[in-house]
Amino acid sequence: MSTGTGNPMDVIESVSGLQSRADAYRSAGRRIALVPTMGALHEGHLALVREAKRHADGVWVSIFVNPTQFGAGEDLSRYPRTLEADLAHCRAEGVDAVFLPDAAEMYPPGSQTWVEVNELAKPLCGKSRPEHFRGVATVVSKLFLAAKPHVAVFGEKDFQQLAVIRRMVVDLGFDVRVVGVPIVRESDGLALSSRNQHLDASTRSQALSLSRALDSAQRALDAGIRAVPALLHLVAVELDKAPAGRIDYAELRDPDSLKPVGNPLDAPTLLALAVVFMLPDGREVRLIDNRVLKPQPPGSAFSEKQP
C-alpha cells in the first residue's frame, strides 16, 4: 500500500492546494493518512508516520505550530522549530506531502469560529490550560477539512488530546478514522517530547520521575495493590524525588470519559501526570506522561489488604 520512498515529496502551503490534492487522491481511489504535528519531529512522530503508512496509500504530515492552543505566558515563542530537519525526516520516511501553512492561512483575517469539546476538555491539562483544547479541536478540524484524510494518526502521549479528538470526530461526524499510537520512550523511560530538548542534564535526569512513577504504580497493581490512595502515594513518592519539579496534576481517571474513578481500581485506569520543571536559568518546561494501568484479575496476584 505504501508509495515507498521513490516519489518526490511535495510541500503545500495553502488549504485550497491541499484540498485539490485530496480530491484528486480520492477520485483515484487512493487513501490518505494525515499525521498532524507541530514540527520538531522526533522518533515519536516517526512512529506515527510509520503507523499511518499501514492505513493509506499516501501519508501527509502537517507541520503547524498552532498559536491558539498556547495560553498567555506559555511557550509559543520558544516552541522548538526545526523545519529543515523535519522535512528531511519526512523525506526519509517516504512521506508523500507536507502541509506547511502559515498562521494567516489557518486563521483567515476576522476569524471568529471555534470548535469546542466540553466535558472532556475540562480536567487534567484543561484545568491549567483552559483554552488549550479549544485550540486543538479547532485546528484539527481545519486540518481535517483541508486534507480530507481517511485516517488520522495521533500519539497516545497526549492522551487527553486524543480523547478530545475522538469525541469531536464522533460528535461532528467527521468521516475520518482516528488511530492512536503508543508512547515512544528513550531507553531510560523518558517519553519523547519536542520539549525535552529544553532540558539540561540535571533536569532531564529528574524528568525520569514521571515514567518511574507510572511504572511504580503498575508494579503495585501487579502486586495486588488496588487502593487509590496507596497508588497515588507511590506516585507522589517518585515525583517528589525531582526537586526541580512542581506537580501540576497526578490523577487516576477513566480512560474513556476521563472522569474520576472509584476506589479500589477494578478496571483499566488512566494514570495521567503533568510536572512543571524549573530549569537552572529560571525558565519552565512542562512535561506530561501517562499510562493506562491494568489491575490484575482478583486472585491472580497477592490479594490486596484493605486498611
Place this chain on the structure above:
Amino acid sequence: MSTGTGNPMDVIESVSGLQSRADAYRSAGRRIALVPTMGALHEGHLALVREAKRHADGVWVSIFVNPTQFGAGEDLSRYPRTLEADLAHCRAEGVDAVFLPDAAEMYPPGSQTWVEVNELAKPLCGKSRPEHFRGVATVVSKLFLAAKPHVAVFGEKDFQQLAVIRRMVVDLGFDVRVVGVPIVRESDGLALSSRNQHLDASTRSQALSLSRALDSAQRALDAGIRAVPALLHLVAVELDKAPAGRIDYAELRDPDSLKPVGNPLDAPTLLALAVVFMLPDGREVRLIDNRVLKPQPPGSAFSEKQP
C-alpha cells in the same frame, strides 16, 4: 446538469449512508448541492432547490428540526412538521436524495462538541436567542460533513444565519461554496416562513407591517433621506401599525460584519427586523424579515437635508 425528475428519490437516515453516497458521487465526478431545511417546505425552500440544481448534478435536501437551535420556551415542539408533503415536494422538484436523520443520529449519546461563531452571532437574533447560532453552526457543520457537498444553498431571509455560515465556512476551511437565495414573498409582500401557518387572518394581515417597513425605508432612501434616525422612525411608524406585534429588534447594520453603521447611510445597509406577534389564543409567533437598503448615489435623487 440536472438529473431531471426521472430518477427515483432516495431517503437516507444515517450519516454513514449519506457519506458513502457522497463518496460514490464524488468518485464519479458528480457535483452535490445540499439544501439544509427543517422541513415544512414552502415556495421559499423550493426556490433554494431550483437554485441548487443550477450548481450540481444532484440536489440533496436535508430535513431535520434541529433541537439545539431552539432555546428553552421556544417553539421546538410546535414547529410545523409536514413530512409527507415535504417528500412530495422534493420528488416533484427532482431532488436526488433526502437526508432524514433523527436527533440521536445527529447528536450521538454523550455529544459535547459545539461549533461557535463569535461576534457575528451576538447581535440581532443572537441577542434574544443567545444559543441559537451555536446550534445552527454545529448542525450545519454536521450536515456538511455528512453530505460532503460542493455547494450549499441557504435563503437570505435568515440573513444573519447566512452570514454566520459564510463566516464559519471561511474560518474552518470547509470546501463548500455557499450560495444565498433572495427572499420569496407572497404577492402582498409577506416573506414566506414555515411559521406563517400559525397566523390567524388578523395577525397575518398585521404581519405585513414588516415588509411594508422595509419598503418604506427603501422609498425614503430613493427620495434621498439617508439619516439613520429618520429611517428608523419610518420603520417604527410602519411596525407600530400592528397592535399584536412587539418589536424584538429593528436595526441598520453592515451587511458583511453586522456591525452598527454610521449616520447618514453611505453604502448598502442591512435593515433587519424581528417582531413577536401575539395570537388570539395567547401563543406567540416570532417573524423576521430584512432587506439590504441601497442608498442613491449623491446627486441622483433629492439631496438630503442634514438637520
